[in-house]
Amino acid sequence: MHAIDSLLLAIAASTPLLLAVEGEVIVQRSGIINLGIEGMMLAAAMAAALTHSFLGGIIGAAAMAAIFGVFAIILRADQIVAGTAINLLALGVTGSLYREMQDAFARPVARLAHDLVVPAAWIVAPIGLAALLWRTMFGLRLRACGENPEAVGRSVAMYRWVALAIETVLVGVAGAHLALVLSSGFAENMTAGRGFIALSIVIFGRWKIKGALLGTALFGIAAAAQYALQASGIGLPFHLLLAVPYVATLLILCGITGRVRAPEALGRA
Amino acid sequence: MKLEHVSKSFGATIAVDDVSLTVEAGEIVGLVGENGAGKTTLMRIIAGELEPNRGMVTLDGSVGFVHQHFLLVSEFTIAENLRLALGREVQFDRPQRLIRDLSVGEKAKVELMKAIAPKPRLLILDEPTSVLTPAETSELFQTIERLAHDGTSVLLISHKIAEVLAVATRTVVMRRGRIVADGKNMSADDLATAMVGVRGAPPTPAAPRKTPARSAALHFQNLTVSPGEIVAIIGVAGNGQTELATTLRDTLPRRTTAHIPEDRARDGIIAELSVADNLALGAKTSARTLIERFDIRTESPQQRAGSLSGGNQQKVLLARELDRRPEIIVAAEPTRGLDIEATQFVHAQMRASADDGGAIVLITSDLDEAFALADAIHVIYRGNLSDRLSPADAATNAGRLMAGLQ
Amino acid sequence: MRRLFIGAAAAVGAVAILALSGMAFGHPPGELLRILLVGSIGSPFALQATLIKTVPLLLTGLSVVIAFRAGVWNIGAEGQFIVGALASFLVARFGLMAALLASIVAGAIWASIASLLRFWRGAPEVLTTILLNFIGFHLLGYAVNGPLQEARGQYPQSEVVPPKAVLPAIDGIHAGLLVAVILAIAAWVMLYRTEEGLRLRATGFNPRAARWAGVNVNAQIARAMAISGAIAGLAGGIELLGVTHRLFERFAAGYGYSGIAVALLAQLHPLAAVLSAFFFGALTTGAGELQRSANISATIATFGQAVVILTVIAFGAFHARD
Numbered sequence: 001m002h003a004i005d006s007l008l009l010a011i012a013a014s015t016p017l018l019l020a021v022e023g024e025v026i027v028q029r030s031g032i033i034n035l036g037i038e039g040m041m042l043a044a045a046m047a048a049a050l051t052h053s054f055l056g057g058i059i060g061a062a063a064m065a066a067i068f069g070v071f072a073i074i075l076r077a078d079q080i081v082a083g084t085a086i087n088l089l090a091l092g093v094t095g096s097l098y099r100e101m102q103d104a105f106a107r108p109v110a111r112l113a114h115d116l117v118v119p120a121a122w123i124v125a126p127i128g129l130a131a132l133l134w135r136t137m138f139g140l141r142l143r144a145c146g147e148n149p150e151a152v153g154r155s156v157a158m159y160r161w162v163a164l165a166i167e168t169v170l171v172g173v174a175g176a177h178l179a180l181v182l183s184s185g186f187a188e189n190m191t192a193g194r195g196f197i198a199l200s201i202v203i204f205g206r207w208k209i210k211g212a213l214l215g216t217a218l219f220g221i222a223a224a225a226q227y228a229l230q231a232s233g234i235g236l237p238f239h240l241l242l243a244v245p246y247v248a249t250l251l252i253l254c255g256i257t258g259r260v261r262a263p264e265a266l267g268r269a
Numbered sequence: 270m271k272l273e274h275v276s277k278s279f280g281a282t283i284a285v286d287d288v289s290l291t292v293e294a295g296e297i298v299g300l301v302g303e304n305g306a307g308k309t310t311l312m313r314i315i316a317g318e319l320e321p322n323r324g325m326v327t328l329d330g331s332v333g334f335v336h337q338h339f340l341l342v343s344e345f346t347i348a349e350n351l352r353l354a355l356g357r358e359v360q361f362d363r364p365q366r367l368i369r370d371l372s373v374g375e376k377a378k379v380e381l382m383k384a385i386a387p388k389p390r391l392l393i394l395d396e397p398t399s400v401l402t403p404a405e406t407s408e409l410f411q412t413i414e415r416l417a418h419d420g421t422s423v424l425l426i427s428h429k430i431a432e433v434l435a436v437a438t439r440t441v442v443m444r445r446g447r448i449v450a451d452g453k454n455m456s457a458d459d460l461a462t463a464m465v466g467v468r469g470a471p472p473t474p475a476a477p478r479k480t481p482a483r484s485a486a487l488h489f490q491n492l493t494v495s496p497g498e499i500v501a502i503i504g505v506a507g508n509g510q511t512e513l514a515t516t517l518r519d520t521l522p523r524r525t526t527a528h529i530p531e532d533r534a535r536d537g538i539i540a541e542l543s544v545a546d547n548l549a550l551g552a553k554t555s556a557r558t559l560i561e562r563f564d565i566r567t568e569s570p571q572q573r574a575g576s577l578s579g580g581n582q583q584k585v586l587l588a589r590e591l592d593r594r595p596e597i598i599v600a601a602e603p604t605r606g607l608d609i610e611a612t613q614f615v616h617a618q619m620r621a622s623a624d625d626g627g628a629i630v631l632i633t634s635d636l637d638e639a640f641a642l643a644d645a646i647h648v649i650y651r652g653n654l655s656d657r658l659s660p661a662d663a664a665t666n667a668g669r670l671m672a673g674l675q
Numbered sequence: 676m677r678r679l680f681i682g683a684a685a686a687v688g689a690v691a692i693l694a695l696s697g698m699a700f701g702h703p704p705g706e707l708l709r710i711l712l713v714g715s716i717g718s719p720f721a722l723q724a725t726l727i728k729t730v731p732l733l734l735t736g737l738s739v740v741i742a743f744r745a746g747v748w749n750i751g752a753e754g755q756f757i758v759g760a761l762a763s764f765l766v767a768r769f770g771l772m773a774a775l776l777a778s779i780v781a782g783a784i785w786a787s788i789a790s791l792l793r794f795w796r797g798a799p800e801v802l803t804t805i806l807l808n809f810i811g812f813h814l815l816g817y818a819v820n821g822p823l824q825e826a827r828g829q830y831p832q833s834e835v836v837p838p839k840a841v842l843p844a845i846d847g848i849h850a851g852l853l854v855a856v857i858l859a860i861a862a863w864v865m866l867y868r869t870e871e872g873l874r875l876r877a878t879g880f881n882p883r884a885a886r887w888a889g890v891n892v893n894a895q896i897a898r899a900m901a902i903s904g905a906i907a908g909l910a911g912g913i914e915l916l917g918v919t920h921r922l923f924e925r926f927a928a929g930y931g932y933s934g935i936a937v938a939l940l941a942q943l944h945p946l947a948a949v950l951s952a953f954f955f956g957a958l959t960t961g962a963g964e965l966q967r968s969a970n971i972s973a974t975i976a977t978f979g980q981a982v983v984i985l986t987v988i989a990f991g992a993f994h995a996r997d
Contacts, residue, residue, distance in 0.1 A: 078991065084984070085985050089981035093978055096974045137356070140353055147343070238817075240817045243817075246809040253799075530887045535883065540880075542873075549870070550874070550877055
């Protein structure tokens with residue numbers, strides 16, 4: 001019983017991660033690689049903490065996404081560098097705002113008790129997103145944007161913006177959930193690399209929604225093992241345990257048996 | 270379809286120069302011309318993909334366009350590709366097959382279906398036979414004739430005069446962006462003359478070379494090349510030529526082998542580097558000397574290699590590779606897209622290298638080139654090489670071997 | 676010439692945006708600019724602080740220049756910096772030279788983990804280098820809270836390095852500055868005057884064509900990663916032995932990521948990186964002054980870096996569309 005409880009808890013705790021993975025699968029399927037989800041989630045977390053709302057989180061994510069979209073989709077700039085810049089931007093802005101508005105953050109943020117986000121992220125969203133990708137004309141065209149944009153014609157940019165918008169909502173909710181449910185407000189750097197872990201899980205899951213669920217669940221369990229180990233008093237010192245999630249992610253990236261095939265046009269300007 | 274005084278430029282380059290053309294229902298018009306004559310650009314204007322700078326395009330119905338480079342998504346099934354292009358379900362043989370598992374000819378059929386399913390009034394085909402076997406080509410021509418009979422007008426771009434004459438009711442010749450000939454009963458000679466502007470010189474016959482009997486420099490599957498020999502590998506594009514060149518590149522010792530890759534712009538020249546830098550990647554001799562020796566037309570050794578013309582880029586590649594006096598040379602489509610002058614230069618270089626003792630593998634889809642240069646010929650089909658043939662044998666059997674028969 | 680313009684525009688743009696955003700919090704932009712300028716180069720003390728910050732920025736910048744030039748996404752300078760410093764600390768008892776060498780080797784090894792994973796399992800280095808940053812960061816946390824913690828155990832920091840391993844300094848500016856500038860020149864020579872550099876640039880521009888030209892692309896990439904990591908590791912070692920003299924939790928302070936901004940502003944040119952690093956050094960020092968006198972968070976400098984990067988690639992994007 002106890003084990004199953006902790007398992008479910010671990011999985012629930014990875015909900016922000018799952019949302020990010022789901023969002024990035026959609027975006028990468030459309031041919032864009034968004035390294036900036038880390039920054040988006042961070043901005044979302046801060047905006048949600050400030051406004052004490054999920055909508056605030058989405059708006060925070062949207063601000064970063066809009067800038068990224070301009071550079072990646074309209075200007076066709078290098079997507080990796082643009083994503084990295086977004087992360088630095090979010091880091092700089094949230095860091096500055098956090099110190100600038102110390103008083104605003106000093107107010108204790110009541111933790112939200114009930115939570116629709118977890119079932120939405122683990123059940124509703126996967127079903128909806130998978131259906132969108134694989135059973136609709138829209139999804140077919142979107143996937144074609146990621147494989148051979150020339151075969152789609154003129155509206156490739158539109159599909160990519162829509163994909164980015166979907167990701168924005170998901171990541172906005174993720175950041176808000178992180179700040180308002182899993183923690184009590186904003187803390188500097190609170191996303192702690194979830195964005196990059198999400199990117200790794202997207203690859204592990206072979207750009208599929210099913211893979212997203214599996215990968216995140218596996219990761220959640222591995223990460224939870226860190227706390228279990230700590231609680232049981234086994235060897236590893238606290239700080240090294242903090243490194244476990246990242247080592248686990250490295251292993252996830254290595255655990256790709258056989259060559260994975262990314263969407264053909266991924267990252268191409 | 271009617272074009273009136275249509276012109277189109279890309280920056281300083283005039284691609285289409287004051288073209289007027291009328292096509293009636295049921296006509297099959299063959300559009301011929303050398304590479305760079307403006308055929309594809311003109312077709313793209315008719316199809317609505319490009320806007321002309323001047324002139325008017327009048328269409329009486331929709332246009333179907335079969336592109337030279339397929340716009341198919343390899344990872345999708347046939348059904349998905351058709352649904353993507355047409356927005357609805359269409360009948361096709363075994364539509365659950367993935368595009369990447371199809372042969373080139375089958376992919377061409379899918380691409381054709383995309384164009385004709387909406388029942389266009391005008392169908393444009395851009396170099397459709399460049400990747401088809403003779404049998405598939407005649408199947409295509411039957412389809413074209415059927416469509417024309419039902420009232421569709423067909424515009425067929427090709428640089429293969431014989432084929433165009435076989436199916437077209439009327440031929441139009443383009444050169445340097447203008448229409449230079451337009452008629453119904455032109456002969457092959459008429460067309461050839463109009464295409465290049467002068468009577469084409471007959472291909473220079475290979476001068477008999479005295480090669481002392483020496484052991485083979487290159488031995489690969491059933492391909493054997495001795496020093497001083499030129500062996501040509503011919504076949505319809507897409508039958509494993511690229512894979513063969515790549516395998517040879519990865520297995521032969523770099524120090525003594527030279528490679529001229531098939532796609533000179535993408536795989537040969539590094540556009541962002543200077544001419545001198547490109548040369549230095551393979552050659553030891555100074556850039557200035559090489560530029561002079563190979564007659565590379567460039568403003569300076571520091572000029573960006575990407576801004577050179579195709580012919581000069583090929584010269585840079587040759588200089589880079591041949592300076593080492595390699596024992597083996599693997600050249601893939603070395604004269605693709607080059608004008609007569611550049612082509613003759615490349616051929617002369619290859620002969621000189623052979624005379625110098627080099628063993629040359631020439632992968633080409635240009636049969637004239639193969640017969641002009643080669644001492645022996647293999648035909649490649651679906652990745653497999655035929656037995657070694659003398660040029661005479663090849664001349665008789667090439668067609669069948671290229672189609673996979675015999 | 677065009678590239679000079681882009682660089683200047685990006686730098687000016689960033690400062691302008693910074694000044695303007697200060698307005699949002701009630702600070703007149705002119706005032707902000709004055710503080711930035713004076714705080715960074717307006718006094719010998721400020722200049723010294725700027726030059727000291729220039730050193731790690733220049734080195735991590737060079738690290739990124741080499742990697743990006745080879746077409747490798749080394750976003751791991753931060754972790755390589757930390758690991759370099761850790762190795763330096765451990766070897767410090769054997770003297771300065773040994774310690775610096777250790778930092779070079781450690782940085783190269785840390786970066787090569789990512790290379791290995793790329794070649795062995797196809798793991799994209801853009802992600803593995805970032806993950807290694809996090810791992811390195813926690814490794815440092817473990818070290819200064821545990822085995823390497825100072826004897827009296829009060830703060831999460833290490834002991835001071837022995838005097839024999841301290842970088843000599845003149846007027847408060849340590850020899851690391853000289854090392855960094857020499858390295859910048861060496862990098863330039865390597866990239867533009869040697870065959871290795873030519874192959875590296877070829878690999879970065881067009882790996883397919885480079886392969887056809889006979890370059891062993893995989894080996895080239897591995898070497899570039901190792902060199903890149905080595906320089907970033909050296910940056911950490913020098914920062915330890917020349918400036919902080921002890922390890923502590925926030926040792927890296929984002930120098931690894933800043934290196935990306937330095938490299939891009941310099942448009943991947945090693946000599947321009949010197950100017951670029953100085954610019955960002957000044958920005959960081961000036962931002963510190965902003966915090967002291969105007970109570971504006973110093974993280975505004977990170978914001979400035981992001982703006983610079985975005986400006987530079989915006990121009991690059993227009994260029995690509997020509």
